[in-house]
Amino acid sequence: MPLPVVTFADERLSNGLRVLASEDHLAPVVAVNLWYAVGSKHEELGKTGFAHLFEHVMFQGSAHVSKAEHMVLVQAAGGTMNGSTWLDRTNYFETMPSHQLELALWLEADRMATLLEALSQDNLDNQRDVVKNEKRSSYDNRPYGTWVEKLLGHVYPAEHPYHHPTIGSMDDLDAASLEDVGAFFRRYYAPNNAVLSIVGDVEASDAHALAERYFGAIPANPDIPPLGDLSLPPRIGREIREVVPDRVPLPRIYWGFRAPPFGDRQLDALDVAGQILAGGKGSRLHRRLVRETRLAQDVAFTSLGFLHGSVALGWATARPGVDLDRLEAAFWAELERIASEPITADELARAHALIETDELGALQRVEERADRLSMYATLFDEPGMINDVLPRYLAVRSEDILAACAAVLRADNRVVLTYVPGGPPADEVAVAEDEPGLHAEDQELGEVPDEEVAA
Numbered sequence: 044m045p046l047p048v049v050t051f052a053d054e055r056l057s058n059g060l061r062v063l064a065s066e067d068h069l070a071p072v073v074a075v076n077l078w079y080a081v082g083s084k085h086e087e088l089g090k091t092g093f094a095h096l097f098e099h100v101m102f103q104g105s106a107h108v109s110k111a112e113h114m115v116l117v118q119a120a121g122g123t124m125n126g127s128t129w130l131d132r133t134n135y136f137e138t139m140p141s142h143q144l145e146l147a148l149w150l151e152a153d154r155m156a157t158l159l160e161a162l163s164q165d166n167l168d169n170q171r172d173v174v175k176n177e178k179r180s181s182y183d184n185r186p187y188g189t190w191v192e193k194l195l196g197h198v199y200p201a202e203h204p205y206h207h208p209t210i211g212s213m214d215d216l217d218a219a220s221l222e223d224v225g226a227f228f229r230r231y232y233a234p235n236n237a238v239l240s241i242v243g244d245v246e247a248s249d250a251h252a253l254a255e256r257y258f259g260a261i262p263a264n265p266d267i268p269p270l271g272d273l274s275l276p277p278r279i280g281r282e283i284r285e286v287v288p289d290r291v292p293l294p295r296i297y298w299g300f301r302a303p304p305f306g307d308r309q310l311d312a313l314d315v316a317g318q319i320l321a322g323g324k325g326s327r328l329h330r331r332l333v334r335e336t337r338l339a340q341d342v343a344f345t346s347l348g349f350l351h352g353s354v355a356l357g358w359a360t361a362r363p364g365v366d367l368d369r370l371e372a373a374f375w376a377e378l379e380r381i382a383s384e385p386i387t388a389d390e391l392a393r394a395h396a397l398i399e400t401d402e403l404g405a406l407q408r409v410e411e412r413a414d415r416l417s418m419y420a421t422l423f424d425e426p427g428m429i430n431d432v433l434p435r436y437l438a439v440r441s442e443d444i445l446a447a448c449a450a451v452l453r454a455d456n457r458v459v460l461t462y463v464p465g466g467p468p469a470d471e472v473a474v475a476e477d478e479p480g481l482h483a484e485d486q487e488l489g490e491v492p493d494e495e496v497a498a
Contacts, residue, residue, distance in 0.1 A: 046430075046433055046434060047403070047406065048430050049065060049406065049412055049416075049429050049430055050065060050066075051063050051064060051065040051242075051247075051416060051426060052064045052065075052247040052248075052250075052251065053420075053426060054251050056234065056254065056255055056258060056259050057259065058234040058235060058258070058259065058260075058261055058262060058263045059233075059234050059235025059236075059263045060234035060235065060237055060238075060239060060254065060258050060261075061237070061238045061239065061420055062239050062240075062241070062250070062251055062254040062258075063238065063239070063240040063241070063416045063417070063420060063426050064240075064241045064242075064245070064247040064250035064251055065240070065241075065242040065243075065247070065412060065413075065416065066243075066244075066245065066246065066247055067242060067243050067244065067409055067412075068244050069244075070243075070244065071140060071141045071142070071244050072138060072139065072140060072141055072243050072244060072409060073138070073139055073140075073141045073144045073147075073241060073242065073243030073244055073245050073409065074136065074137070074138045074139075074240075074241070074242045074243050074409040074410040074412070074413040074414075075136060075137045075138075075139065075144070075147040075148065075151065075239070075240070075241055075413065076134060076135075076136040076239070076240045076241075076242075076410070076413035076414050076416070076417045077134060077135045077136070077151050077155075077237055077238070077239050077240075077417070078132055078133075078134045078237065078238045078240075078417035078418065078420075078421040079132065079133045079134065079231060079232060079236055079237050079421075080131075080132060080231070080236050080237070080238075080421050081094055081132065081133055081231035081232075081236065082094050082128060082129055082130045082131045082132045082133060082209070083095065083128070083129070083130050083204065083205075083207065083208070083209040083211070084130050084131060084204035084205060084270070084273070084351070085204070085231065085270065086204065086207075086211070089215055089218070090215055090219065090223060090227075091207050091211035091212045091215045091216075092174065092209075092210060092211015092212060092213075092215055092216045092219075093211070093219065093223075093224065093227045094128050094133055094209065095128040095133075095174065095209050095210055095211060096170060096171065096174055096211070096216060096219070096224070097128075097133065097224070097227065097228060097232070098126045098127065098128045098133055098135075099170040099173055099174060100158070100162065100166065100167070100170050100224070101126060101135065101154055101158060102114060102126070103161065103162070103166040103169075103170060104161040104166070105153045105154040105156075105157045105158045105160065105161050106153065106156075106157030106160040106161060107153050107157070108150060108153055108154065108161075110161075110166065113150050113154070116146060116150065117137055117139070117146070117147065117150070120139060120140065120143040120146055121139070121140050121143065122137050122138055122139035122140065122143060122146075122147065123137065123138050124136065124137040124138075124147075128209055129209060130204075130205055130209060130349050131349060131350050131422060132418075132421055132422070134414070134417065135151060136410065136413065136414065137150075137151075138409065138410045141243060141244035141245060144241070144245055144250075144253065145253060145257075148241075148253055148254065148256075148257045148258070149257050151239075151257075151258075152257035152258045152261065155232060155233075155234065155237070155258070155261055156260075156261045158228060158232070159225050159228060159229070162221065162224065162225065162228075163221075164221055167219070167221060167224060171216050171217070171219070174210065174211075174216060175213055175216070177210065178210050178213065181210075182208075182210065186289060186290055186291040186292065187289065187291055187295055187462055189287065189289070190297050190358075190460060190462070191208065192208040192210075193285065193287065193460055194297060194299040194354065194356060194458060194460060195207075195208065195354070196208075197279075197283045197285070197299065197458040197460075198279065198299050198300075198301050198354050198458055199275070199301075199352070200275075203273065203275065203351075204273065205273075205349060205351065205352070229264065230264065230266075230267060230268070231264075231267065233261075233262075233263055233264035233267065234258055234261050234262075234263055235263040235264060235265075235267070236264065236267050238416075238417045238420040238421045238426075239254055239258070239417070240412075240413040240414070240416040240417040240420075240426075241253075241254070241413065242409045242410075242412045242413040242416065243409040243413075273350075273351040273352075274351060274352075275301065275351065275352045276301075277301065277303070277450070277456075278301055278453065278455060278456040279300075279301050279455070279456045279457070279458070280455060280456075281455055282454055282455065282457045282458075282459070283457070283458045283459070284458075284459045284460075284461070285458075285459075285460050285461070286461045286463060287460060287461065287462045287463070288463055288464075288465025289462050289463070289464070289465060290464075290465070291462050291463070291464055292464070293340065293360050293361055293362070293363065293464070294360070294361040294365075294367055294461065294462060294463050294464065295358055295359065295360040295361065295461075295462045296358060296359055296361070296367065296370060296371055296374070296459065296460070296461050296462075297356065297357070297358045297458075297459070297460040297461075297462070298356060298357045298358070298374070298375075298378075298457060298458065298459055299354055299355070299356045299457070299458040299460070300354065300355045300356070300451050300452055300453070300456050300457060300458070301352055301353075301354065301451070301456055302346055302352070302353040302354055302355040302451050303352070303353060303447075303451075304348075304349065304350055304351060304352055304353060305348030305349055305350055305353055305422065306348075306350075306422070306423060306428075307353075308435065308443070309443075309446070309447040309450065309451070310346060310348055310353055310447075311435050311436055311439055311443075312439050312443040312444045312446070312447035312448075313346050313355050313444075313447050313448070313451060314345075314346055314398070314436065315391075315394050315395070315398065315436060315439045315443075315444055316344075316381055316444045316447065316448055317344045317345045317346060317355075318393070318394035318397050318398060319381065319386060319390050319391075319393075319394050319444070320344040320357070320377065320378075320381060321342050321343050321344040321345070321357065322393075322394060322397045323397065325393065326342075327377050327380075327381070328342040328343075328344060328357070328359070328374065328377055329342055331373060331377060332359055332370070332373055332374060332377075336373060337362060338359075338361065338362060338365050338369060338370045338373055339359040339360060339361060339362060339365075339370060339374075340360045340361065340362050341359070341360045342357070342358070342359045342360075342374070343357055343358050343359075344356070344357035345357070350422055355451055355452070357374070357378075359374050367461065371459070378448070378452045379452070381444065381445075381448050381452070382445060382448035382449040382452050383445070383449070384445075385441050385442075385445065386441040386444055386445070391439075391440070391441060391444075395436065395437050395439075398433070398436045398437075399433060399436075399437065402432065402433045402436070403433070406429075412429070415429045416429055
């Protein structure tokens with residue numbers, strides 16, 4: 044059976060805004076997705092956290108929209124919206140009844156053009172406090188909450204912009220002035236640094252005409268500074284270990300490895316390897332560590348794809364009383380085996396089937412298609428990659444997996460974080476557990492923070 048193809052029209056406004064429109068008239072809904080080519084990697088030393096802070100500030104009003112009115116208008120029209128920030132980008136998105144498309148476009152255009160007219164010291168201070176609370180609840184006071192920050196900090200050297208977390212330094216945010224924040228917005232929030240995708244119940248020609256109507260008069264910024272050379276050696280060059288005492292119910296071990304950049308075919312092979320290792324209860328790690336030896340309560344293995352070098356990572360939560368050396372040895376043995384022993388035909392077929400199910404399910408949703416079109420256009424200048432990803436995964440063979448795992452899953456390219464029960468005294472824990480946002484059950488196991496504004 045031939046794989047489905049996402050068709051789209053690709054145009055660029057005179058101010059540089061790239062507009063991608065894809066028709067889908069199955070249901071009367073439309074998704075709007077705006078990606079800006081600015082993430083935490085664009086931040087300067089001493090000014091970290093600005094990209095994520097701006098994601099929050101963008102919901103605090105603009106010249107013609109009052110504070111928090113963006114959310115109110117979208118929800119009153121029957122839509123949903125949000126925003127997120129990561130290392131390579133920031134994006135904003137709405138899913139609306141199709142007859143409300145113009146509202147979403149007007150809202151996005153107004154804040155792209157006039158946000159600074161509404162930015163005040165009060166708004167900045169308010170959102171700075173919101174980000175601090177987010178860091179406390181999502182990182183500092185959440186069991187295992189610091190693992191992404193620590194893992195990225197070890198995988199990437201201190202001079203690399205991937206080294207610092209997207210949420211940034213609280214000291215840097217405290218020192219941020221209105222002038223600093225305004226300069227950051229003027230530098231990066233320009234139409235020629237953005238991609239707008241419109242997917243759903245709209246004619247492509249109408250979508251482009253509406254984009255021209257609402258965004259066409261916004262001036263470009265011809266002086267967006269280019270990034271320097273962010274390339275890295277393929278391996279860390281040594282093993283790095285850290286033991287983290289934390290207020291956790293059970294010990295957990297995280298493994299991290301520097302991996303090829305997002306878009307590299309070796310990363311495709313590592314993604315398929317992740318399904319073989321930890322894709323459900325039939326996977327190798329689950330079968331050996333959870334079912335057979337009963338060393339682990341849960342296991343995972345996946346990758347985080349970034350433009351200038353990715354991270355392959357896994358974790359295992361120990362069962363009560365389990366010796367951590369035994370757990371680590373068993374996990375590592377499975378990583379060594381996948382890098383040296385051929386994958387069986389059944390394992391490869393199962394991995395391909397799991398990936399195909401996930402990919403086809405995702406592409407049925409207009410909001411996911413809009414997000415992917417924006418992503419591939421922003422990161423690779425190739426929105427058509429939306430149709431290439433699944434065939435690339437299905438083309439991965441046993442020898443590709445062995446080669447990728449042998450190159451990446453090495454002892455001289457390894458970070459090991461071991462979280463052990465510890466932290467504040469019991470009376471402090473009791474107080475903390477009465478606060479919102481601090482309960483382990485509120486977090487999906489192993490959730491990767493992708494800083495979002497709550498809609």
